[in-house]
Amino acid sequence: MxxxxxxxxxxxxxxxxxxxxxxxxxxxxxxxxxxxxxxxxxxxxxxxxxxxxxxxxxxxxxxxxxxxxxxxxxxxxxxIGVQLQQAQLQKRIKVWEAVHLWASLYRRQPGIGEQLLAQLGLTEKRNALFMTLSGGQKQRLFIALALINDxxxxxxxxxxxxxxxxxxxxxxxxxxxxxxxxxxxxxxxxxxxxxxxxxxxxxxxxxxxxxxxxxxxxLVERYCPQRSIVLVTDDANALERFGRIPRLRDIARQDARYTLSGTGDEFISDVIACLSEHRMRVSDLRTVVPTLEDVFLELTGHSIRD
Ligand SMILES: Nc1ncnc2c1ncn2[C@@H]1O[C@H](COP(=O)(O)OP(=O)(O)OP(=O)(O)O)[C@@H](O)[C@H]1O
Ligand SMILES: [Mg+2]
The missing domain is CATH 3.40.50.300 (P-loop containing nucleotide triphosphate hydrolases)
Structure with a gap:
């Protein structure tokens, strides 16, 4: 390597x-x-x-x-190219002036700056003063400046x-x-x-x-191997049939809505096999796959936004 x-x-x-x-x-x-x-x-x-x-x-x-x-x-x-979290430019510098200045600092053609402005959706702001840009537009300008020296x-x-x-x-x-x-x-x-x-x-x-x-x-596989399926069925024997699914860990029911949880990708197949074996009528079905958000919660005990 x-x-x-x-x-x-x-x-x-x-x-x-x-x-x-x-x-x-x-x-x-x-x-x-x-x-x-x-x-x-x-x-x-x-x-x-x-x-x-x-x-x-x-x-x-x-x-x-x-x-x-x-x-x-x-x-x-x-x-290297650097976009800082908290960056500022002169208030009265124009967008095109900033990219041309950066291009000249790195001895590049100004055309590369214009190209980046277009790519970042800033062409219509090229004559605007820096201080008049919205937060998002400033952000995009700083990304353009970070990329100017290729x-x-x-x-x-x-x-x-x-x-x-x-x-x-x-x-x-x-x-x-x-x-x-x-x-x-x-x-x-x-x-x-x-x-x-x-x-x-x-x-x-x-x-x-x-x-x-x-x-x-x-990371999701390592910390959150759990998979869930949420489905809606009015099958009278649903609870009992789901209870026999091999990798089932947990089952929750709210009227005709069932949430089945188990471990690993195989679990999804197990649920589908059960539905088809008993020819169960299902009016809604979705899988819930854990995300990095869940990994963070699992690792730290709190949500990233807390
Ligand atoms: N120049 C500094 N002087 C003193 N403390 C600082 C300085 N810069 C950062 N810190 C402190 O160091 C810790 C880490 O800050 P840092 O900016 O690296 O976090 P961050 O992960 O980038 O956070 P954010 O998501 O808010 O940008 C914080 O407690 C912060 O208050
Ligand atoms: Mg930070």
């Missing part, structure tokens, strides 16, 4: 008495979308900014593209916070496009749906420590 693009080993970062990040280790591989996920104050931005070379960890080692983010900061700047590694901190669902989807597509071009994406989010849909692998961080990491589906 080739060397990871980002390698973090045992970093710790304190602010006075507060331990913001502790014993954090992670690898991010080429052309993957890696998400650091966790609630507010978990240590996501601190970790990411250590990797970007903006903050220096108290201990531990970090390599990005084989370089040291603090010592080799200038060499790295050319090869970086090998892109850092996106809370990339879709404050965006409406439609803009969020557009950003997801854009990030997938970055991966398709062979680039590596390191992002943070506290949106579990975003992590699940977008990330190849995630690390869950809470109180500065990584609790576990893996592919979203892997």
């Amino acid at each position: 080739p060397d990871p693009v980002i390698q973090v080993v045992g970093i710790r970062k304190t602010y006075g008495a507060l331990v913001a990040v502790d014993e954090v280790s992670l690898d991010v591989h080429e052309a993957e979308i890696f998400g650091l996920i966790g609630p507010n104050g978990a240590g996501k931005t601190t970790t990411m900014e250590c990797v970007e070379g903006i903050r220096t960890p108290d201990r531990g080692t970090i390599r990005v593209l084989g370089l040291d983010p603090v010592r080799d900061v200038y060499a790295l700047q050319e090869r 970086p090998e590694v892109v850092f996106l901190d809370e990339l879709t916070t404050g965006l409406d669902p439609q803009a969020r989807r557009a950003i997801w597509d854009l990030v997938r496009g970055i991966r398709e071009r062979g680039k590596t994406v390191f992002l943070t989010t506290h949106l579990m749906e975003e992590a699940e849909r977008l990330c190849d692998r995630v690390a869950i961080i809470e109180h500065g420590r990584i609790i576990d990491s893996g592919r979203p589906a892997e």
Whole structure:
């Protein structure tokens, strides 16, 4: 396996008495979308900014593209793109001026900036002053600026916070496009749906420590193997027949609506076999598959939004 693009080993970062990040280790591989996920104050931005070379960890080692983010900061700047969670520009700079300025800083053609504005749906705002942009438009502008040097590694901190669902989807597509071009994406989010849909692998961080990491589906399988089927039937013998399903763990009934829970994918087949064997009439049926949200709940004992 080739060397990871980002390698973090045992970093710790304190602010006075507060331990913001502790014993954090992670690898991010080429052309993957890696998400650091966790609630507010978990240590996501601190970790990411250590990797970007903006903050220096108290201990531990970090390599990005084989370089040291603090010592080799200038060499790295050319090869990475950074979207900060809290960034500002001059109030009166125009959108097109910002992208042209960024392009010139990286010695790129201004056309690449115009192209990114189009991709991010900002063309009609190209003459607008920065201070007149909405939160979501600012967010998209910062993503455009992060991509202007066609970086090998892109850092996106809370990339879709404050965006409406439609803009969020557009950003997801854009990030997938970055991966398709062979680039590596390191992002943070506290949106579990975003992590699940977008990330190849995630690390869950809470109180500065990584609790576990893996592919979203892997984590769901590991911590929430439970599957449920909710169905509606007026079959008089339903309860008794469902009771004989091999991998059934639990059954709940509310009038004609049954919720059957069991473990593993096989369980779904077991339920379908039971329905067909007894030719039961079913007027509604859906499966409930656990999500990263459930994994988080299982791991920490509370929902990510609490
Ligand atoms: N410059 C700083 N000085 C002092 N404390 C800080 C500083 N930056 C972060 N912290 C603290 O470190 C902890 C981790 O903060 P961090 O910004 O890394 O969290 P986060 O996971 O990015 O949160 P969010 O989801 O709100 O962005 C928090 O308790 C925060 O208050
Ligand atoms: Mg943050």
